[in-house]
Amino acid sequence: MLHIGNEKVSLCSGVNRRSFLQVGAAGMAGLTLPTLIKLEAAGAVDDSKAKIKNCITLFLVGSPGHLDTWDMKPEAPDDIRGAFKPIDTNVPGIQICEHFPRMARMMDKVALIRSLHHNTGASHENGQRWMMTGHDFSADNMQPYIGSVISRMFGGRSNLPASVILPDKIGNTGTSTPHGQDPAWLGSGHQPFFLGGDPSRGDFKVADLQPPAGQTEFRINSRRRVLAELDQLQRRTESSTTIQRDTAYSRAFNLLTSPETKRAFDLTEETEKLRDRYGRNTFGQSCLMARRMIEHGSRFVTVNHFDTVFNIACWDMHADGGGLNNTHKDYENLLCPQFDQAFTALVEDLEGRGLLQETVIAVLSEFGRTPKLNARGGRDHYPSAWTNFFCGGNIKGGQAIGSTDKIGAAPHDYPILPPRILASIYHGMGIDLETTMMPGPGGRPIRFVEAEPIPELF
16 A cells, blocks of 8 residues: 555555556656645544654754764874763763763663765755755755655644744855755645744744734734635635645734744743753753744754854854854853753753653754864864764664764764655654655655665664
């Protein structure tokens, strides 16, 4: 049995997804997106059977050096190992950087993946696209953000958008190519909701939750009724854009008019002690907001740790003396402590509320950084090896999957490409990648990602 969107399609005995793609996809080309949407009741993806209901990704824009964080090489030469020392964790045999003491005490919950790599370019945007979509692509061949895919497959559990990005979209990281946080052909109805503000500020408000000036509740509801009547008329033409637009309009109206939705964004409902625990900074309060989004019905939340790499203290440690002047001191004094505090607070908070078992946390980045320090003592872009990790849900913590060589220059065993990270998230959320496909451009059925999950995680 093959699933297209949420529709079951019978296949001849012995025909699997790959052979279907080779010889049978053309026969499905006549299925339009509206037809597929109408058939969602067939139930291709049963999220009631999935152990992981939600996902929070913490995306470390700029990318930490793996030798300075989670894959240290203390026996390597001085110009390789860097300035920091490793510390033991609560899992024998696994060490991490001395500036993650809280994380070290909960390593039994974390699965490190130390053999990530790709070889398709060292730009930030290239790595962002890999990790946000599972594909490399250009502006002429857009691929959907994983949060948009989850929105398409599952929808939301409340009036909140199914997919949310905090605190805002990724901005300038070096080139004008896409970052991978757009819905592509899935349409505006699955565009992630961007918070568009700093939740650590005392005057924080979500701009998109404020009605336009002069718009009373009566006028908003009147517009809702008119649009509903127009959409009912246009639905008779089987227009996919009508359905997508209707979804986007409905989401906007719900955000504007639902008191419960507005409450979800109100951090003043949290205790001062808990807000302090996360850290009174943009990243810490965004992680707290991510927990609230999940708690109130969102399914997939991404926290971008920084929206640029220029003229700020961030993970992009070139030490160039100019706009990219981040060094080991920035890691030691700001970045590592800030991450350690917020990440561990998020894990503890989810666990205390009974949400960690159904929520996976994925800590992702674009690439690693050069094993050898540059002439200024920094490290440059390096997609040949790096470490990301998972925690929560049914993830088997307390392990390091894969390894790099003695200087962290390349995978030593079990090399893992970025699409397998996304395949693992899809798998964990109950999507059978062998039997389920999604509607692609023009409604043609396509694979979610050209990769298999990492079995050791589950």
